[in-house]
Amino acid sequence: MLAASLAVKVGKMNCEIVGKVPDTGLYLDRMGLYKLTKTKSPFSYNMKEPAGRFVPISIIKTAQQQSDFVTDMIPLLHLSEQNSRIIKYIVSELIRNVLEHAKSGSGAIVAAQYYKKTNRISIGICDNGIGVWRSMNESWHPITDADALRLALTPGITGTTRKEGGTSENAGAGLFFIKSIAKITRNYFVIYSGNAEYTLLRHRKRIKGFPRLYADPERDPHNQTNSAPNFQGTLVAVDISLDETPEFQTLLNVIGKVYDDAIRERKRAKYKEPKFI
Amino acid sequence: MINLIKMHSKIGDFAENKEIAKKLRVESIMPSLSMGDEVILDFDKVDGATQSFIHSLVSEPIRQLGDKTFNNLYFKNTNEDIKKIVTIVYRYMQESLGRDTDTNSDIQ
Structure with missing residues (x-):
């Protein structure tokens, strides 16, 4: 990619x-x-024919092309209805992120591959835009690229405003939702921009139940570097195991609760404290 | 007055195009709610939606019009996925705006 x-x-x-x-x-x-x-x-x-195996590299520059791509790619991957919902969701949100935030004239570059042996789909999306640091810097002023990635993955934080609840167009939920879907389905999630790379590690299968979600990406098991070769743009890659996928509503229930709690905690952190002397 | 918006004819099977969400919000939802009219978003034949789409559709009405939105905006024929996403957006918007979140969103 x-x-x-x-x-x-x-x-x-x-x-x-x-x-x-x-x-x-x-x-x-x-x-x-x-x-x-x-x-x-x-x-x-x-x-x-690529049908049932992969979606070749595609370039998407407009919302209409995004809609067309999402409609066309699902039959190519021969997905069940349940899995197609999740893949459509992820691809739509990732492409939208690029179109809205990357400010890239060359659009979103996207591809997907189905691996029969492990029954999983790998999705990659890349752009040559301003990168996460510059996008987040519009409102949050992160010091390093790694700081910018951490902000981008935190629920309720968007580069477009510091206001809780976001703007009419952005809530700061997209990447958190996708990282959470990857975590719950025990898969990899990678984001790379500037000199920083963050890789969510796979949750071990022997641990029963849903992996616990955290608002702070630093608490998730991950690898991170702030000294990767500089990449002017953003790359996101995510794996989805089709065997491990729970009902989408169940995913949303879990993710929604963590999202709510994160906003509540951040608001409480801003409350004025009484002055005891 | 009731403003019934058939979503499938606007956005197809999967609601993800935020340009359409914004157009619906600006040209139809906000003006109707502002006048005290009821708005029904009919999701018949729509099988999914992204959080971004629903946020673009309803966050501004919630922020700007508050109770007018809670009282007069209805979601019809939503499947369980879409209900869940609408509920998430309603809840985090109310959390953000400091409302009491014990009350549920008006989802038919």
Whole structure:
């Protein structure tokens, strides 16, 4: 996804794939990476239909294209009704995030892959926009890229305002919801922007019941760095295990409660304290 | 007066296009509620919605019009997923605005 994003950024005629590409590079061709460069694909093969296996790299620049993509991608992945709801939800919110916050002329670059053996779907979405730090800095002034990611993942915090409840257009819920869906379904969630990367680690299967959700992403089991190679833009990747997926309403129940509690606690933290002398 | 808005004809099976949500809010929902009219959002044949879509649809009416919205805005033919998302948005908006959240949203 990063390579695709960079190719889109510099333009097809300014981008080529150099050196010997191993046979596994065929996958990159099938996903559409070569089409974004001036390099002719060295692979020749019988192209099978992507249906049931993957959604090739797509570029989405408008809300209408987003709607069309979401409508078209679900049949490609052959999902059950229950799973399709969750995938539609995640893809819609991730693309919307890019269109609203990234300020990228090249739009959202998105792809998905179904893995039959593990019965999971990996979704990647990337942009060449202003990055999370600049987006959050409009209202919150984070010091580092890692601080900006933490804010972006915190429920009720949006880069567009410091007001509780957000604006008429943004509530600061999108990434928290998606990270929470990944956590409850015991999957990975990764966000990478600027020099920072945050990876939610998979919740161990032997622990029964729903994994506990936290408003503060620092409390989730995760890996984090603030010294990754600088990426001007944002990448989000999420895995969804189709076997582990509970009813969507059940997911929403759990996520909604944590979201409420987070807002309540943040409001209480602003209350004036009596002065005891 | 009752303003009945058939959502499926506006947004299709899955409610995620916030440009449409904003248009509905600005051109139809807010003006009707402001005049004291009832608004019914009919989600018949809509099988899902994002939190962002519902937020864009109702957060401003809740913030600007308060009880006029709580009393006169109705959600019809919502499935359990959509009911849940509407309820989440109602609750966090009331939390944010400092309202008593013991009262439930008006979901038919």
